[in-house]
Amino acid sequence: MEKAIIGKELVKILGKEKVLVDELDLMYYSYDSSFLTKLEPSNPFAVAMPTSTEEVQQVVRFAWENNINIVPRGAGTGETGGCIAVNGGIVLDLSTWDEIVEIDARNMQVIVRPGVIHANLNDELAKYNLFFPPDPGSSKMCTIGGMVANNASGLRAVKYWATEPYVLGLEVVMPNGDVIITGGMKSRAIKNVSGINLTKFMVGSEGVLGIITRIRLRCFPKPRARGIAMAVFDCLDDAPATVLDVYQAGVLPSGIEILDSSAITAVNEFKPEINLPAAEAILLFEVDGNPPSVDFEGEIIQQIAKKRARSVEWATEEKRMTELWEGRSVTATAAARVRPDGSRIFAGEDISVPLSRVADTLRAIRALGDKYGIKVVNYGHIGDGNVHTAPVINPENPDEVEKVLKMVDEIHLLAIEMGGTTTGEHGVGAVRRPYAEAEHGKAVEYMRKAKEAFDPKGIMNPGKVF
Amino acid sequence: MNFKDLPPIKEQLMKCVRCGKCRSVCPVFAEVKNETAAPRGHVFIVQMLRDDKVEPDHKVYEKLSACLLCENCTVNCPSGIDIHELNAAARAYIYEKNPSLGKELVFDTLWTSPGLLKTSTMLMGGVQKLGLQKLARNIGLTKILPGDLSKAEKMLDSVPSRSARSQLPEVNKAKGEKKYTVGYFLGCGTDLLNPEVALATVNVLTLNGCEVIIPRESKCCGLPHIANGKLETARRLAAHNIKIFNSYEFDYFITDCASCSSALSRKNMEFLFKGLKIEDTAYAFAEKVMDLTVFLVDVLKIEMDGDNLSEKRRVTYHDPCHLANAQGIKSQPRELLQRIPGIELVEMKNANTCCGGSGTYSVTHYDMSMKILDKKMDNAMETGADMIATCCPSCMMQLRYGTQRHKWNCRVIHPVQLINDFYLHKPAKTAGE
Numbered sequence: 001m002e003k004a005i006i007g008k009e010l011v012k013i014l015g016k017e018k019v020l021v022d023e024l025d026l027m028y029y030s031y032d033s034s035f036l037t038k039l040e041p042s043n044p045f046a047v048a049m050p051t052s053t054e055e056v057q058q059v060v061r062f063a064w065e066n067n068i069n070i071v072p073r074g075a076g077t078g079e080t081g082g083c084i085a086v087n088g089g090i091v092l093d094l095s096t097w098d099e100i101v102e103i104d105a106r107n108m109q110v111i112v113r114p115g116v117i118h119a120n121l122n123d124e125l126a127k128y129n130l131f132f133p134p135d136p137g138s139s140k141m142c143t144i145g146g147m148v149a150n151n152a153s154g155l156r157a158v159k160y161w162a163t164e165p166y167v168l169g170l171e172v173v174m175p176n177g178d179v180i181i182t183g184g185m186k187s188r189a190i191k192n193v194s195g196i197n198l199t200k201f202m203v204g205s206e207g208v209l210g211i212i213t214r215i216r217l218r219c220f221p222k223p224r225a226r227g228i229a230m231a232v233f234d235c236l237d238d239a240p241a242t243v244l245d246v247y248q249a250g251v252l253p254s255g256i257e258i259l260d261s262s263a264i265t266a267v268n269e270f271k272p273e274i275n276l277p278a279a280e281a282i283l284l285f286e287v288d289g290n291p292p293s294v295d296f297e298g299e300i301i302q303q304i305a306k307k308r309a310r311s312v313e314w315a316t317e318e319k320r321m322t323e324l325w326e327g328r329s330v331t332a333t334a335a336a337r338v339r340p341d342g343s344r345i346f347a348g349e350d351i352s353v354p355l356s357r358v359a360d361t362l363r364a365i366r367a368l369g370d371k372y373g374i375k376v377v378n379y380g381h382i383g384d385g386n387v388h389t390a391p392v393i394n395p396e397n398p399d400e401v402e403k404v405l406k407m408v409d410e411i412h413l414l415a416i417e418m419g420g421t422t423t424g425e426h427g428v429g430a431v432r433r434p435y436a437e438a439e440h441g442k443a444v445e446y447m448r449k450a451k452e453a454f455d456p457k458g459i460m461n462p463g464k465v466f
Numbered sequence: 467m468n469f470k471d472l473p474p475i476k477e478q479l480m481k482c483v484r485c486g487k488c489r490s491v492c493p494v495f496a497e498v499k500n501e502t503a504a505p506r507g508h509v510f511i512v513q514m515l516r517d518d519k520v521e522p523d524h525k526v527y528e529k530l531s532a533c534l535l536c537e538n539c540t541v542n543c544p545s546g547i548d549i550h551e552l553n554a555a556a557r558a559y560i561y562e563k564n565p566s567l568g569k570e571l572v573f574d575t576l577w578t579s580p581g582l583l584k585t586s587t588m589l590m591g592g593v594q595k596l597g598l599q600k601l602a603r604n605i606g607l608t609k610i611l612p613g614d615l616s617k618a619e620k621m622l623d624s625v626p627s628r629s630a631r632s633q634l635p636e637v638n639k640a641k642g643e644k645k646y647t648v649g650y651f652l653g654c655g656t657d658l659l660n661p662e663v664a665l666a667t668v669n670v671l672t673l674n675g676c677e678v679i680i681p682r683e684s685k686c687c688g689l690p691h692i693a694n695g696k697l698e699t700a701r702r703l704a705a706h707n708i709k710i711f712n713s714y715e716f717d718y719f720i721t722d723c724a725s726c727s728s729a730l731s732r733k734n735m736e737f738l739f740k741g742l743k744i745e746d747t748a749y750a751f752a753e754k755v756m757d758l759t760v761f762l763v764d765v766l767k768i769e770m771d772g773d774n775l776s777e778k779r780r781v782t783y784h785d786p787c788h789l790a791n792a793q794g795i796k797s798q799p800r801e802l803l804q805r806i807p808g809i810e811l812v813e814m815k816n817a818n819t820c821c822g823g824s825g826t827y828s829v830t831h832y833d834m835s836m837k838i839l840d841k842k843m844d845n846a847m848e849t850g851a852d853m854i855a856t857c858c859p860s861c862m863m864q865l866r867y868g869t870q871r872h873k874w875n876c877r878v879i880h881p882v883q884l885i886n887d888f889y890l891h892k893p894a895k896t897a898g899e
Contacts, residue, residue, distance in 0.1 A: 343480050
């Protein structure tokens with residue numbers, strides 16, 4: 001079907017205000033945060049911005065009848081090209097549908113539409129002394145829909161894990177236009193093992209099975225206190241060893257983050273007021289809970305860290321904690337500061353390895369950086385082995401691009417070799433598909449079969465995941 | 467200088483990783499809510515312009531000029547990109563390829579000549595009073611001006627009848643012992659729309675031992691030109707002003723206008739002149755430029771002693787983008803307000819979010835400007851303040867319009883006016899005296 005006709009039909013369904021068809025407007029939907037779309041941006045045929053289940057249903061039925069691809073999109077902050085119409089199609093921008101339907105405080109849950117911004121949700125929940133624990137670095141811009149579709153996690157996954165355990169139920173518009181409710185039609189139960197768990201199946205499915213239009217999330221009581229310990233190390237190996245010792249001492253921090261020497265430089269360049277000391281590695285431990293337990297656990301962490309660290313800082317003052325934590329959360333893009341004529345790229349950025357192999361992995365990545373002559377900034381969620389690697393290159397220099405793509409491939413293979421995975425939280429999207437067989441073997445065949453059962457025409461976000 | 471050779475285009479364009487942080491801080495995005503208003507999207511389009519993948523036409527200009535240039539994305543960009551400069555550079559590039567007569571008239575002829583600008587502003591005020599506005603519109607006068615002028619003309623309701631320049635001599639002697647000779651950069655907005663601010667500035671400075679000279683030949687700072695794609699004209703204006711101010715022996719160049727001080731700042735001089743012959747002269751000039759509030763607090767260290775003032779007035783402060791974002795000046799205006807006896811400073815929510823005025827934006831994008839203004843007014847009104855203080859004539863005009871629009875009896879003032887009011891009752895006293 002011609003693009004112009006697709007546009008006209010969508011306008012008939014949604015009205016002019018909710019449809020973009022102009023080529024210039026469509027260019028704004030040709031990218032996400034991935035290096036892939038930096039190299040190869042890709043315009044959709046049209047963008048639709050539905051704000052009701054019925055509107056989604058009508059758009060999907062139209063696409064189904066006419067064999068047009070559908071690509072769901074949240075805030076477009078992903079790093080995998082997952083929300084890009086790499087094979088053409090209609091992008092469903094769900095970020096404008098940002099309604100918090102109900103905060104059911106008595107049942108410790110909240111119901112939202114996909115476009116709600118993570119930070120906004122937690123601001124609202126805070127009024128009820130509740131919170132939704134997963135804490136992505138992109139909290140202020142990413143949507144809950146995107147988090148569910150990618151099973152996102154973030155800085156507090158050590159204690160609170162990823163999005164998946166919090167999703168109690170979903171409303172999903174299937175590729176043929178059917179609407180299903182997972183987790184029980186009327187259920188407000190927290191525990192529920194009735195039926196095959198389609199909720200779990202949908203979470204992290206990256207838009208290849210259906211469109212998530214309503215999300216029922218479990219909330220936790222908001223901890224009353226927090227504290228952050230910063231430990232500074234002159235030897236890289238001391239950092240993971242300290243993490244293991246903290247666990248052994250019976251402490252489960254909410255987050256444990258690592259910054260290597262290059263990441264420290266980048267953070268200081270971006271926010272000089274944070275003033276991190278120069279070192280081989282810095283660990284940030286966040287503990288939360290009730291005030292006595294925070295003090296108690298903070299004390300244990302300090303004692304353990306002091307055995308190896310050059311210095312340990314313990315902060316409970318809000319301003320300093322915010323600085324330290326923000327310093328870490330901005331590392332993702334601030335990494336570019338280590339090279340005046342460079343840019344951080346999002347590629348090979350999300351490997352996850354066993355805790356026992358973190359130090360080896362970091363060393364191996366440094367060696368790869370040396371091999372290819374590329375500056376690499378390393379940081380990440382060391383508490384769960386999720387290492388974020390930030391190559392800093394001039395993305396407009398073809399030689400550097402060629403080299404970095406080779407290096408990224410080696411990083412992905414390294415992760416699998418270490419007994420880990422190519423992606424801990426960002427997802428597969430279009431960029432990590434080539435590793436599906438290596439990671440999953442025969443299981444990929446069953447993933448494909450499952451996809452066919454949901455989406456026999458293959459219109460849902462093709463070119464992604466496997 | 468060629469668009470593709472401009473430093474931000476050459477050095478910064480490739481740094482954008484499209485992380486989307488700018489989505490969360492952009493006042494226009496907060497209204498439009500889809501990616502076509504995202505600053506990172508504009509950066510992408512600028513890249514496409516550079517690479518000749520989109521035509522530098524009117525449609526692209528429209529998209530890019532929907533941005534306020536409030537710089538909130540710039541200060542929050544983790545990759546350190548001057549997003550507003552990329553946007554402004556692209557506007558100039560598109561304008562070069564598509565010159566328009568209306569713009570030539572407004573920005574090259576009118577706005578580069580203080581005399582003509584004054585006449586036309588006064589005329590605007592006169593037209594309003596005589597009821598000829600409709601006539602002006604009917605004969606198409608308003609059509610050659612940019613944007614939604616027909617909607618925005620009611621904002622010019624209260625154009626004063628006398629400019630500041632016509633009320634102030636060129637040389638204003640220090641009262642008492644002379645400490646500094648300062649060149650007062652009297653911007654168009656203060657001169658024509660808020661002459662009472664200029665009178666207060668001169669009075670407060672002279673009372674504090676400054677000889678204040680207002681060079682007659684100085685022209686517009688060029689910021690409206692940058693915003694409207696007239697980069698070359700902005701360069702000419704800046705070069706002219708540098709020459710004029712350098713011909714005097716000034717200790718400081720002072721301005722009470724946030725936009726002017728940002729236009730004359732080192733950062734903006736880099737944007738205009740980096741790599742050109744005039745570069746070093748421009749930077750040396752910028753070293754001496756200082757916002758009035760910074761000068762009063764950090765250099766003159768003024769103190770106001772008013773123990774027997776019983777009446778308390780609540781004042782809330784709005785951060786002009788060109789002061790808070792462009793220059794990082796947030797504490798001095800607040801510090802000044804707190805030093806004025808009888809003033810209680812009450813912070814509004816999101817004090818540093820743009821008011822939607824942004825120079826000519828309220829004229830060129832009236833509807834969007836009003837949406838942003840309404841949010842600002844909600845936050846301001848929540849404080850229950852008697853006055854809104856701010857350091858920018860464009861913000862003052864916009865906020866004043868906001869108080870009318872919301873039928874709120876609240877005075878909009880520059881902090882220097884409150885200091886001047888105080889001096890009318892008490893003599894000046896500086897630190898160390």
